[in-house]
Amino acid sequence: xxxxxxxSFITKILCSKGGGLGFSELPxxxxxPEHQLEEILQDAGKEKFLVVPRDSLRQVLAVSPVRLCRRxxxxxxxxxxxxxxxxxxxxxxxxxxxxxxxxxxEVFSEANRKVLKAHELSGLNENELRVLLLxxxxxxxxxxxxxxxxxxxxxAQQDNCTKLHICRYFLxxxxxxxxxxxSHNLLQPNALKLLLEGGVDxxxxxxxxxxxxxxxxxxxxxxxxxxxxxxxxxxSGEKSSAGNPREARLEQGSSIPNLMDLNLGPDQGVKAxxxxxxxxxxxxxxxxxxxxxxxWRFCKNKTNCNMIHYDMPYRWQVxxxxxxxxxxxxxxxxxxxxxxxxxxxxxxxYIDFSTMTTSMSRVRRLSTPSSVTKPLKFVMTTKWLWxxxxxxxxxxxxxxxxxxxxxxxxGSDDLxxxxxxxxxxxxxxxxxxxxxxxxxxxxxxxxxQYQTQxxxxxxxxxxxxxxVKTKKGHTNQAPASTPFTDYPNTWDKSALxxxxxxxxxxxxxxxxxxxxxxxFQKTMSNYAIDKLxxxxxxxxxxxxxxxxxxMKKKNGGKAVDERLLFHGTNPSSLEAICSDNFDWxxxxxxxxxxxxxxxFARDASYSHHYCPRDTTVKAMFxxxxxxxxFVVGNAAYTRPPEKSSGMINCYDSCVNDVADPSIFVIxxxxxxxPAYLICYRxxxxxxxVTIARGTTSGRSNTRVHLQQQHQWVPSSLPAAxxxxxxxxxxxxxxxxxxxxxxxxFTPTYLPRQMAANNNNKEEEKKCVIS
Numbered sequence: 001x002x003x004x005x006x007x008s009f010i011t012k013i014l015c016s017k018g019g020g021l022g023f024s025e026l027p028x029x030x031x032x033p034e035h036q037l038e039e040i041l042q043d044a045g046k047e048k049f050l051v052v053p054r055d056s057l058r059q060v061l062a063v064s065p066v067r068l069c070r071r072x073x074x075x076x077x078x079x080x081x082x083x084x085x086x087x088x089x090x091x092x093x094x095x096x097x098x099x100x101x102x103x104x105x106e107v108f109s110e111a112n113r114k115v116l117k118a119h120e121l122s123g124l125n126e127n128e129l130r131v132l133l134l135x136x137x138x139x140x141x142x143x144x145x146x147x148x149x150x151x152x153x154x155x156a157q158q159d160n161c162t163k164l165h166i167c168r169y170f171l172x173x174x175x176x177x178x179x180x181x182x183s184h185n186l187l188q189p190n191a192l193k194l195l196l197e198g199g200v201d202x203x204x205x206x207x208x209x210x211x212x213x214x215x216x217x218x219x220x221x222x223x224x225x226x227x228x229x230x231x232x233x234x235x236s237g238e239k240s241s242a243g244n245p246r247e248a249r250l251e252q253g254s255s256i257p258n259l260m261d262l263n264l265g266p267d268q269g270v271k272a273x274x275x276x277x278x279x280x281x282x283x284x285x286x287x288x289x290x291x292x293x294x295x296w297r298f299c300k301n302k303t304n305c306n307m308i309h310y311d312m313p314y315r316w317q318v319x320x321x322x323x324x325x326x327x328x329x330x331x332x333x334x335x336x337x338x339x340x341x342x343x344x345x346x347x348x349x350y351i352d353f354s355t356m357t358t359s360m361s362r363v364r365r366l367s368t369p370s371s372v373t374k375p376l377k378f379v380m381t382t383k384w385l386w387x388x389x390x391x392x393x394x395x396x397x398x399x400x401x402x403x404x405x406x407x408x409x410x411g412s413d414d415l416x417x418x419x420x421x422x423x424x425x426x427x428x429x430x431x432x433x434x435x436x437x438x439x440x441x442x443x444x445x446x447x448x449q450y451q452t453q454x455x456x457x458x459x460x461x462x463x464x465x466x467x468v469k470t471k472k473g474h475t476n477q478a479p480a481s482t483p484f485t486d487y488p489n490t491w492d493k494s495a496l497x498x499x500x501x502x503x504x505x506x507x508x509x510x511x512x513x514x515x516x517x518x519x520f521q522k523t524m525s526n527y528a529i530d531k532l533x534x535x536x537x538x539x540x541x542x543x544x545x546x547x548x549x550x551m552k553k554k555n556g557g558k559a560v561d562e563r564l565l566f567h568g569t570n571p572s573s574l575e576a577i578c579s580d581n582f583d584w585x586x587x588x589x590x591x592x593x594x595x596x597x598x599x600f601a602r603d604a605s606y607s608h609h610y611c612p613r614d615t616t617v618k619a620m621f622x623x624x625x626x627x628x629x630f631v632v633g634n635a636a637y638t639r640p641p642e643k644s645s646g647m648i649n650c651y652d653s654c655v656n657d658v659a660d661p662s663i664f665v666i667x668x669x670x671x672x673x674p675a676y677l678i679c680y681r682x683x684x685x686x687x688x689v690t691i692a693r694g695t696t697s698g699r700s701n702t703r704v705h706l707q708q709q710h711q712w713v714p715s716s717l718p719a720a721x722x723x724x725x726x727x728x729x730x731x732x733x734x735x736x737x738x739x740x741x742x743x744x745f746t747p748t749y750l751p752r753q754m755a756a757n758n759n760n761k762e763e764e765k766k767c768v769i770s
Contacts, residue, residue, distance in 0.1 A: 005580040006032070007044050008120050014049075014062040015128035018203040019135045023051065023058040033441075036424060043288065052210055061207050066119045067137045080112050080133075087130055088140055088199035123572045134200055135207040142194040144168045153182060164191055173215025176223060184216070185209070221323075290315060290368045295380040297473050308366060313380045313463060315366040318349075318358060331465060337365070338462035340387040340395040367460065372416045379471045383461040386415040388445050388454050395457065414546065419458070421543050422669055428649065430554060435649045448642075448649065486545075491536055501537035501578045503677065508532075516622055516676055519564060523605035528683035530617055535578050535674050544624065547670035551628055554649060560626050564675070565600035565664060567621040568610035574619060574677065581669045582623070594633025595640075595654045597667040600625055604678075606662065622676040627664050628652025639667045 013029050014021055027034050041049050041060065050061040068087065069079040083103035085091035093101035106112070107126050116122050116129075124132065134140055145163035147155040155161050167182035169175040175184070186195065186209045195205045291307035293299040299309060308315070316333045317324040327333055329348045336345045337353055344352045356363045371381040387395040399411025410429045418427050419440050426439045428448070435448045438456055445454040487496065490512050495502035506513045513532055520529065551560045567582065576583075582598040600623060601607045611618040631641060633654025640651035652671065655661035666672055 003040065003580065004120050005576045005583065006030075006040055007048055008123050008576065010037075010040065010060075011048065011062050011064070011121065011132070012123050012128055014060060015124060015131045018201070019131045019207045020059055020061040020203065022054075023060050026060060033424075045287070046214075050211060050214055052214065059210075061135070061210060062132055063211060064119060064121065064132055064136050066115065066121060066133070068133065068139055070139055076111065078115060078118070080115050081109070082107055082112065084140060087133055089130070090199055117575055122575045125572075131204060135204045135211065138171045140198075141171065141200070141208070142198045144171065149182065159190055161190075162194070164194055166191055170212055170216060173212060173219060175216050176219065178220060184212070186212070288366055290366055292368050292374070292378055292380050295368060295468065296378075296471070310366075312465065312468060313368040313382060314460065317364050317366070319362040319364075324364065334460075335462050335464075338459055340385075340389075340457040340459050341393075370416055370420060372413050373420065379474060380468070384412065384416050384458055385461055386412045387457045387459065389457075390454070410550065416458075417543060417546060418670065425668065427550075428554070429550065435554075487536075487538070487541060491534070495536050496538050497536075499539070501535055501540075503533040503578065504536055506532040506534050506676070516564075516678070519622070520566075520604045520678060520680070523603040524608065524680070526683055527608075527680050529678055529680045531679040533677045533679070535677060537578065537674070540581050540673055543670045544626075544673040547668075548626055551626055551652065551671075555628070560628055562624060562626050563602075563664075565602060565623055565625045565627075566604045566607035567598070567600050567623055568607035569619075569621070570612060571615070571619060577621065577674050578677070581674065582666075582672050583669065592635050594656055594663060595635065595637035595665040595667065597637075597654070597665040598669075598672065600664045600666065600672075602662040602664075617679055617681050620678045620680065621674050622678060624673040624675045625664060625666060626652065626671040627655075627661075627666075628671075630655045630658065630661065630664065632656070632658055633665050637665075637667075 010026070010030060013026070017025075017029075021029070023034075023037070026032070026037055030037065032040070041051060046063070047065060048063060050063050052059050052061065067079050068084060069077055069081050071077075074081060081104050083091050083101055083105055086101070086103070086105045091101055091103075091105070093099055095101065095105040107129065108116075113122065116124070121129065121132070141164070143163045145155050145157075145161050145165050147153070148161070148163075148165045149168050153165075155165065164171075164186075165183060166186060167175055167180055167184055170180070170182075170184045183191075186192065186205060192202075192205055195208075196202075200208070287307045289307050290310050290313060291299050291305055294305070294307075294309040295311065295313050299305050312330065314330070314334050316327040316330045318327060319325075327348065332348065333345065333351065336342050343354055344350065350359050351357075351363055356365070367382045368380050369382065371378075371383045374381050386398045388398065389395050397412060398415055410427075415427070415438070418425070422440065424441045426437055426441075428435060428437045430436070437446050437448055438444070439446070443456045443458070445456050446452070487493070490510075492502070492504045495504050506516075512534075516532055517529055521527075548560055548562070552558070569577070584596065584598045604620065607620050608618070611620060629643070629651050630653045631643075631651045633656070634641075637654060640654055642650050653667070654665040656663040
């Protein structure tokens with residue numbers, strides 16, 4: 001499955017560039033290698049990204065099912081509630097006041113934030129969200145002409161019509177006529193003119209045309225060849241679509257080629273048997289994973305399931321011109337692939353396992369989820385085994401003794417957990433007296449002392465059809481809890497989701513709250529905590545505990561230096577951090593003075609500087625961090641350096657000062673757990689009021705000192721007047737002192753509440769994590 005955080009990041013990049021980019025431009029902008037981007041786009045599927053050819057290059061478009069609500073009044077639904085014209089940049093009514101627009105202009109209202117969060121779009125700003133909506137929600141496009149879409153399509157206005165002369169079903173991706181007599185071309189002059197007037201630019205218009213073509217092509221393939229001529233004769237004066245090359249492709253029943261196999265085929269995973277009807281669930285298969293429940297016994301979701309229904313926990317397919325087709329002798333292929341010593345087979349057909357290709361086409365293996373991601377009771381998961389190769393060419397599973405490598409400190413399940421958490425990362429471990437590092441990106445094992453390298457392979461444990469029959473309908477007994485699933489006593493055991501996290505508010509009278517509050521206010525005495533939320537993410541916690549155990553073994557059994565540290569960030573990153581941990585590539589790089597990693601501070605006041613200043617309620621993380629052994633960092637570091645004592649292992653983190661560290665840089669996500677989210681605000685004394693007025697010549701830098709208990713403030717002041725806490729006031733009167741003034745200033749007084757009402761109050765922004 002694709003990483004939701006990285007997908008959200010890629011969507012943000014695409015929308016910031018007009019909704020689409022050439023594939024070749026993405027690696028430099030995202031910082032991700034091409035092969036990883038290929039995998040991410042393929043795993044994410046057609047509900048997030050569309051890859052199409054353009055001028056002999058591949059173009060990646062951002063797509064999304066998020067939509068605007070179309071009702072005049074709504075009590076709450078799963079769509080965004082924003083003014084349609086405001087989204088298009090065409091609403092000229094104010095958001096409030098007598099002439100206010102009756103529809104909301106608040107893009108990031110609490111209700112809208114929840115919708116964006118559900119669609120993993122919380123990181124988009126207003127302009128990026130506008131682009132995404134414009135090229136996906138046809139509610140925002142100009143209206144189609146009803147006269148043009150009825151009968152012979154006669155519209156009296158012709159080219160002067162202010163509505164689109166386009167097939168309404170094409171815009172919805174629902175046109176069922178291979179030779180539709182109505183236009184499918186949004187880029188023709190009249191249609192393009194209306195789009196531009198409606199707030200859509202040239203690039204977004206091209207994107208819309210491409211997305212609509214793609215949807216129509218998918219539907220055409222699902223319907224298959226149709227008998228007879230379903231095209232009605234074109235009306236007089238109406239151009240045939242044959243003159244339009246874009247429409248000609250649709251008339252021939254072909255699809256946009258080279259779509260990176262984003263689950264587009266109607267017979268994807270369907271055996272070639274005579275059938276007059278297309279598979280009903282073809283469009284609904286949103287995942288490349290095989291449904292566990294269907295293999296085990298039955299799936300209650302039936303055709304509504306978003307996973308693939310298949311009778312085995314694995315599936316081998318080859319890409320053809322008509323989509324993905326099953327290999328006939330799947331069990332033989334699987335048995336060969338399960339053997340790490342086999343790199344290719346020639347029977348029943350040549351397959352290269354290292355490149356996953358035949359002599360002519362691409363090959364793919366679909367499977368059930370990894371066994372480490374599901375409870376033990378799920379017997380149809382895929383058990384992945386990890387192997388290393390010795391000098392004799394023999395393959396040995398990790399965690400077992402064999403060859404020149406003594407039994408290692410980690411096994412296949414350990415490696416699988418870490419691989420799923422950081423597919424492009426690396427992990428260090430110990431075997432005997434030697435220290436090693438495995439790079440998941442290169443699938444290589446390196447001896448840190450001698451720098452020798454070994455090949456590493458990840459292969460599934462073979463399961464035969466007989467094994468599947470035996471396991472059907474049965475479950476395994478769950479084992480006793482391990483240290484990795486031993487959650488803190490303070491955690492709410494009813495809020496432990498299988499995937500993701502729960503944010504649980506900590507009671508203010510609890511010792512847990514007092515501990516964090518004390519740590520926070522050591523350097524933030526002028527600020528008060530509004531809410532303290534505990535982040536309960538079982539998946540991240542298990543990885544964190546596993547990492548602690550590995551570092552403890554590496555440290556000769558001694559306890560690892562673990563600290564509670566602060567991290568300030570942008571509100572758009574809160575959701576991603578709670579779900580997928582800190583990632584400096586995604587959460588930003590405010591500073592890299594001590595290395596390219598995630599930065600944490602001993603003092604909350606330091607992290608406070610990285611929180612937005614334009615919000616009343618701010619948010620800051622408190623993380624449990626395994627700092628371990630540290631050394632002074634360097635801006636060029638992408639990982640901690642090797643220890644200077646001559647030992648072969650590396651430091652665990654980097655700091656600003658070894659003697660008194662206040663800044664820590666962590667390069668590996670498993671060393672971090674986002675434990676708490678603090679929502680806080682400035683704690684101002686209740687007796688003080690701050691008012692700023694317009695400019696008045698000759699009166700500036702005026703300061704008015706008020707006693708805290710004083711209940712009256714001036715109703716009119718000279719320019720640039722600021723109220724500040726009193727330095728020394730002996731009476732209950734207010735004294736105005738002007739630094740530069742040419743006239744006497746005599747203030748009149750109003751009750752403090754009335755004065756506050758004259759100010760422009762900043763609306764509070766609440767913590768978005770719930």
